Amino acid sequence: MKSFVNRLAAKFRYAFEGLFHGICHDSSIRIQCGFALLAAAAGILFRFTVMEWMILILVIALVIAMEFVNSSIERLCDLSAPHINEASKRIKDYAAAAVLIVSIGALLVGLLIIGGKIL
Numbered sequence: 415m416k417s418f419v420n421r422l423a424a425k426f427r428y429a430f431e432g433l434f435h436g437i438c439h440d441s442s443i444r445i446q447c448g449f450a451l452l453a454a455a456a457g458i459l460f461r462f463t464v465m466e467w468m469i470l471i472l473v474i475a476l477v478i479a480m481e482f483v484n485s486s487i488e489r490l491c492d493l494s495a496p497h498i499n500e501a502s503k504r505i506k507d508y509a510a511a512a513v514l515i516v517s518i519g520a521l522l523v524g525l526l527i528i529g530g531k532i533l
């Protein structure tokens with residue numbers, strides 16, 4: 415039982431290490447966190463309901479998680495093939511496209527919620 419708890423605690427520790435390292439060292443992750451703070455400020459300003467906060471928190475988590483996956487794919491590419499090559503370009507572009515898609519989705523969700531309140 416104790417070793418299970420220790421292993422669980424280690425998993426959380428490693429995950430939090432990744433979280434803090436990404437926030438401290440990856441500019442793309444920091445930019446997404448900045449947008450998340452702006453979105454949270456908009457939520458306060460426009461007095462989001464509980465349901466709207468739930469949606470906002472979900473899309474923010476999705477965008478930031480996708481940015482972490484994108485950054486880890488970039489690092490994996492640079493580690494396995496540090497030279498310029500077509501495969502790395504496609505892999506990195508696809509990962510960046512995934513971030514773009516969820517970011518556009520998040521932006522539309524934000525615009526719909528705020529637009530609904532303004533109108």
Ligand SMILES: Nc1ncnc2c1ncn2[C@@H]1O[C@H](COP(=O)(O)OP(=O)(O)OP(=O)(O)O)[C@@H](O)[C@H]1O
Binds near residue numbers: 441495500
């Ligand atoms: N090894 C490579 N071969 C070919 N094209 C590459 C390679 N590395 C990067 N690229 C191209 O440059 C783009 C940006 O890659 P890069 O790794 O600099 O991402 P970034 O988002 O700028 O990362 P960072 O988090 O370091 O700012 C990629 O989407 C890809 O089109």
